[in-house]
Amino acid sequence: MRSPTDSADSGRTHTGNPAPADSAAPARPAVHAASGKRLGASHPRQEGPTDLRLVPPALAAWATAAVMLHAPPGLVAGTVITTLLLAGFLLTPRNRRAGPGPAGPRPAGPEPAGPGHAGPEPAGPGHARALSRVSGAAVLLCVAAAAGSAALHGADLRRGPVPELAREYASVTAEVELTADPRLSRPRAGGSHVVPTAVLIEADVRRVETARDGAEVATRAPVLMIVDARSARPVTRDDGQERARGPEGKPSWLGLLPSTRLRVEARLVPASAGGDRFAAVLRVRGADGPETVGEPSAPQRLAGRLRAGLRAATDGLSADARALLPGLVVGDTSRVTPELEEAFRETDLTHTLAVSGANFTILLALLLGPPGLAQYAERRGLASRLGLSLRTTALLGGALSLAFVVVCRPDPSVLRAAACGSVALLALATGRRRSLIPALATAVLLLVLHDPWLARSFGFLLSVLATGALLTLAPRWSAGLRRRGVPPRLAEALAAAGAAQAVCAPVVVVLSERVSLVAVPCNLLAEFALAPATVLGFLALATALPALPVAKVLAWCASWPAEWIARIARTGAALPGAGIDWPGGWAGAALLGALTPVALPIGRRLLRHPWWCGACALLLVLLVVQPPPLTRAITGWPPPGWRMVMCDVGQGDAMVLAAGEGTGVVVDAGPEPAPVDRCLRSLGVTRIPLVVLTHFHADHVGGLPGVLRGRSVGGIATTGLEEPADQARFVRRLAADSHLPVTRAVAGERRRTGDLSWEVVWPPPATGQAVGARPVPEAEGPNDASVAMLVRTAGLRLLLLGDMEPPAQRALARSPAATRLADVDVLKVAHHGSAYQDPGLVSRLAPRLALISAGRDNSYGHPAPSTVAALRDAGAAVLRTDRGGAIAVLGGEDGGGGLRVARH
Known part of the structure; x- marks a missing residue:
């Protein structure tokens, strides 16, 4: 059933002559001339060339804003005055007057329509010159506006007392207004410890009072508040979920809403240099919780209740669904684990974790109908089925846009999503491609003028590039695929994913120094689940307050597609060839950008030859999957007969001891999950009888989730000194979640699995117990409590020292096991080859091969030159991961103690 408005709209072509909407007959010549295309069917998208007039002003404003944010005031003023004068000169009546064309002045009145008259006759060169002057003036005016807006925003970082107080590291009492949701920083390994998490809050300082003179000054300066998470930790329920309120009913730091006003005591410190959008950093003493002096606005309170309702609706779901659904719907990623976030980054699915134009497009498609039908009068969306006119539908879409911005927070990323989604609104409502590029240019121009900091945002750049690719490249690629027999729906999906990846990949390289080979298939597979997960998630959001059950x-229904997306990300990221390393920075981006136009014509030619296409697809699959037999035949890794591999995990330790086909004992896990997981996958290890964690420093246990991922693990053995305590809790929590026993390794313990055996030679069963003739000194820290192992495999003896330091090394040299340690074949050098070594132990061991695990260009100076020299003086060959990657130790051909090595 068509509404009257739809019926009237469907019976017009671009010449104003009536024609049936579904007619397949050839269009009139006037339509062909107006469209500039050879297509013969009457079609709403049959239009003239793309209108690019707004593109230069938008790009000029973008570039100007990026440059002028930190420009000196004199340069900004000069730029504004100069561009305004030039624009005024171009717009003077004399310069605007167009000269007559070759055919003389055109009479006023409408042009006749008919065969041979597609529209007005071409204007003369005078008219073209006038249009060029107007276009130039528009560019200059946009430059002036962008320079002025950028100057005003940049001035917020310099004016007022806050920047000066920050340079003095002053203690202040400040009244601040929150401008974004509080968030937790991601934990990361920093050497032996994990950098503690903190609550990060963006805010504006409205009043500041110094402790020095007590004077209170009104101001407005953007700052980043940092609250120590240990003193600001929210109260938790038994299931570990965060609660919005802390002790005595006070709101926790993480439960605060934007527009809330707080009074805080803090120290001001300078913000990091180089384009930071904050005037200072406010380090808050948050032990007593926030002191609220102004409640959030009513829209923010409503949005906060809706977001909290969605979190409550997802509380009972699986971990992945509980984390992803709030991110898919409203951009709430507070529950997304670092490991899941890394998987999404490896597969270029990060855009699904943040509010983007795709969220808004899905909602509009529900309202207006699927994109494939939006170009026709029968749109089949909810609005059409309810009999709403196009004008009413447009108003409803505008209201939906406003609600989307309020619920998802009006910060720059959400505004960008709403603007890009509005482009999709225009596409769905009109089905006209010609108007989409001007709409995108308008969105870019308005957003950059509203918030010039977007001009320096990589997220904004990626959004614009992806949207532009979907509007320009994707339709052409989709048409080409359909001409070659690809089904229409699959052709659209392939073209959209391929176009977005081709355009955005050079920018992604700048950030990650890596090109994903699984991005397109992962995005294609996730696309089928994204729409149902988003729609069901929004329905759960809308019903959470009135009807939580x-x-x-x-939310339970939405959890199925959400878990599918998470499974795609994890599977894609786990593939050995999921990505290839690429030079970083803008040089790497330029290289990839130059190669892409060369590769695209080759791809077009390949499409004409199905056999070549199949061969290339098979080659790509083999490159990504990397079957172990094929990989070993081509690369020689892993080498046959390997007995021990020191993985390249950066600044940390991770080793694998061969214990049979597909089986290995893992000693330490490195600082991050991804590197050790890749190492184990390259070795084909799927069964791990035991994981030995020599001590609880982060660079040895932080990668434990990567060891456990998708493998059968028998148990975990650790040292008895559970320090640092937070890392020991981390290990025990992972073990409990995986139902793994945790045992304590002590000196004298002997174990065997297959043809691999080992003896624990350190630490002793109890601190202070006598070892040999002398008591063992108290451990000075976790390093001296490291588990040390003497390993026997294939006739070789390997000594793994963990991070033992000289006191423990000297005690080990006096222990009963010392007689068995002389003349070992391989020594895993303690503490990444630091200078803190006992020369007596090195002399007693006299290893043939010394292995050092260290990160490239690490800030600790590991390994120390003195340690390397001492090992070589003792007759050892020294190999290190920071200069050659992973190292494999191989036994002799006959198992008689021969020693060989291989590098990856």
């Missing part, structure tokens, strides 16, 4: 049912 209904919202829980909807």
Whole structure:
């Protein structure tokens, strides 16, 4: 059933002559001339060339804003005055007057329509000159506006007392207004410890009072508040989920809403240099919780209740669904684990974790109908089925846009999503491609003028590039695929994913120094689940407040597609060839950008030859999957007969001891999950009888989730000194989640699995117990409590020292096991080859081969030159991961103690 408006709209062509909407007959010549295309069917998208007039002003404003944010005031003023004068000169009546064309002045009145008259006759050169002057003036005016806006925003970083107080590291009492949701920083390994998490809050300082003179000054300066998470940790329930309120009913730092006003005591410190959008950093003493002096606005309170309702509706779901659904719907990623975030980054699915134009497009498609039908009068969306006119539908879409911005927070990323989604609104409502590029240019121009900091945002750049690719490249690629027999729906999906990846890949390289080979298939597979997960998630959001049980049912239904997306990300990231390293920075981006136009014509030619296409697809699959037999035949890795591999995990330790086909004992896990997981996958290890964690420093246990991922593990053995305590809790929590026993390794313990055996030679069963003739000194820290192992395999003896330091090394040299340690074949050098070594132990060991695990260009100076020299003086060959990657130790051909090595 068509509405009257739809019926009237469907019976017009671009010449104003009536024609049936579904007619397949050839269009009139006037339509062909107006469209500039050879297509013969009457079609709403049959239009003239793309209108690019707004593109130069938008690009000029973008570039100007990026440059002028930190420009001196004199340069900004000169730029504004100069561009305004030039624009005024171009717009003077004399310069605007167009000269007559070759055919003389055109009479006023409408042009006749008919065969041979597609529209007005071409204007003369005078008219073209006038248009060029107007276009130039528009560019200059946009440059002036962008320079002025950028200067005003940049001035916020310099004016007022806050920047000066920050340079003095002053203690202040400040009244601040929150401008974004609080968030937790991601934990990361920093040497032996994990850098503690903190609550990060963007805010504006409205009043500041110094402790020195007590004077209170009104101001407005953007700052980044940092609250120590240990003193600001939210109260948790038994299931580990965060609660919005802390002790005595006070809101926790993480439960605060934007527009809330706080009074805080803090120290001001300078913000990092180089384009930072904050005037200072406010380090808050947050032990007593936030002191609220102004409640959030009513829209923010409503948005906060809706977001909290969605979190409550997802509480009972699996970990992945509980983390992803709030991110898919409203951009709430507070529950996304670092490991899951890394998987999404490896597969270029990060855009699904943040609010983007895709979220808004899905909602608009539900309202207006699927994109494939939006170009026709029968749109089949909810609005059409309810009999709403196009004008009413447009108003409803505008209201939906406003609600989307309020619920998802009006910060720059959400505004960018709403603007890019508005481009999709225009596409769905009109089905006209010609108007989409001007709409995108308008969105870019308005957003950059509203918030010039977007001009320096990589997220904004990626959004614009992806949207532009979907509007320009994707339709052409989709048409080409359909001409070659690809089904229409699959052709659209392939073209959209391929176009976005081709355009955005050079920018992604700048950030990650890596090109994903699984991005297109992963995005294609995730696309099928994204729409149902988003729609069901929004329905759960809408029903959470009035009917939480209904919202829980909807969230449970949405959890299935959400888990599918998470499974795609994890599977894609786990593939050995998921990505290839690429030079970083803008040089690497330029190289990839130059190669892409060369590769695209080759791809077009390949499409004409199905056999070549199949061969290339098979080659790509083999490159990504990297079957172990094929990989070993081509690369020689892993080498046959390997007995021990020191993985390249950066600044940390991770070793694998061969214990049979597909089986290995893992000693330490490195600082991050991804490197050790890749190492184990390259070795084909799927069964791990035991994981030995020599001590609890982060660079040895932080990668434990990567060891456990997708493998059968028998148990975990650790040292008895559970320090640092937070890392020991981390290990025990992972073990409990995986139902793994945790045992304590002590000196004298002997174990065997297959033809691999080992003896624990350190630490002793109890601190202070006598070893040999002398008591063992108290451990000075976790390093001296490291588990040390003497390993026997294939006739070789390997000594793994963990991070033992000289006191423990000297005690080990006096222990009963010392007689068995002389003349070992391989020594895993303690503490990444630091200078803190006992020369007596090195002399007693006299290893043939010394292995050092260290990160490239690490800030600790590991390994120390003195340690390397001492090992070589003792007759050892020294190999290190920071200069050659992973190292494999191989036994002799006959198992008689021969020693060989291989590098990856």
